Amino acid sequence: MDTHRKDLYPDVAASGGLGPAMREAAKLRGCDIGLEPWTVDVVSIQTARGFLLVEPAPDERLFRLSVGIPGFEWEIGSTGDLGLLVEAVAAWREGIPLDELAERFGFLELDEFTRALDSGEPTSSQWSDLLSSEFHRRQWNLLRRLRADEVLRNMYPTITHGAVRLQVDPLDGTSRQVLVHEGDGERYEVMRVGVPEAAWTEVPTGDLIDYLRAVL
Incomplete structure (x- = not known):
């Protein structure tokens, strides 16, 4: 991780990668995010509602969250708060209804496709x-x-x-x-x-x- 990104993501740099940083944040909050223990930088989490993918923005502190199916991704929101991010990931995995997710996590933008994916019929x-x-x-x-x-x-x-x-x-x-x-x-x-x-x-x-x- 270059110096600029270390300045934006000191917690990620200190943990040795995005995967370890997310696991630590989830442990502190008692969240189960389903992240494999060997995941370091490329974060992709399998759920019943598609893959969740997390990517840090390069020029500002933002963790971009996307939902995907094989070959395609749709960004559903971004936040600079790693703790809030892992809570949203855990809630998504638990199958919490989308309306409740949107109410609890204001950074999420759950569009028509996301709702179709949630219903199992995209x-x-x-x-x-x-x-x-x-x-x-x-x-x-x-x-x-x-x-x-x-x-x-x-x-x-x-x-x-x-x-x-x-x-x-x-x-x-x-x-x-x-x-x-x-x-x-x-x-x-x-x-x-x-x-x-x-x-x-x-x-x-x-x-x-x-x-x-x-x-x-």
């Missing part, structure tokens, strides 16, 4: 977000076609390098998933992610939905 919210994003306009036709299917609409969608990724379980990065790229004309390219020797497979437009159903 998928419908994600479809709506992608289909209302001008940034992803090029994928709208493919997204609409996929969501129209009664099976595929239950898959979690994201955009990766211009391709639509469909994932069975948004909270499990190892669950079945595919990438779908819309090519020129009446064809698509599909890749099954995480299988041995994964490669792009050309799929005619008329076979796309059946093919995706079969691999997912």
